[in-house]
Amino acid sequence: MKNLYQVLYGVAGLLFLTVILGGTVTKPVFNNYSVKTLETAGVKKASMDSIDSRIDDMLFSVKKVQLQIEKIKNIFSSDQIDENKYQRTKSEVFVKNIYNPLNELVIIFYRIGFFFISIILFLSAVIFQMIYRSKDLRRRVEKLEAGFAAK
Numbered sequence: 001m002k003n004l005y006q007v008l009y010g011v012a013g014l015l016f017l018t019v020i021l022g023g024t025v026t027k028p029v030f031n032n033y034s035v036k037t038l039e040t041a042g043v044k045k046a047s048m049d050s051i052d053s054r055i056d057d058m059l060f061s062v063k064k065v066q067l068q069i070e071k072i073k074n075i076f077s078s079d080q081i082d083e084n085k086y087q088r089t090k091s092e093v094f095v096k097n098i099y100n101p102l103n104e105l106v107i108i109f110y111r112i113g114f115f116f117i118s119i120i121l122f123l124s125a126v127i128f129q130m131i132y133r134s135k136d137l138r139r140r141v142e143k144l145e146a147g148f149a150a151k
Contacts, residue, residue: 001132008125015118022111034106043102048094060088 018026067086
């Protein structure tokens with residue numbers, strides 16, 4: 001029983017450290033769990049990327065039309081058009097505004113869950129340690145009583 005509560009203390013401590021360091025050191029662990037959970041729920045990053053690429057295509061076609069309008073405006077002037085403004089850009093509207101916040105929310109839920117599990121394991125370890133110490137104390141008292149009764 002002594003080994004049991006020591007193991008429970010160790011596991012509770014490791015889980016607590018995992019939760020506390022979840023924003024930096026153990027973020028990939030929580031991120032993997034979160035991505036798998038979202039994929040199980042039907043929210044796939046590939047789908048979000050596909051939607052984002054379609055939005056980027058539409059925005060690029062609008063930019064091409066704007067470039068043509070600027071060229072038509074500048075037919076009679078010698079001003080140069082900055083075509084860098086009209087380049088294709090990756091905006092990632094859905095990934096940045098929907099998928100990433102949802103992923104972070106699931107990570108927070110996992111961290112809260114692991115925190116409560118670590119508290120439950122810690123309290124279980126305390127209970128097992130109290131039971132062990134109580135039995136050990138009873139055994140020692142009985143041994144002392146037997147020693148005094150023999151004299």
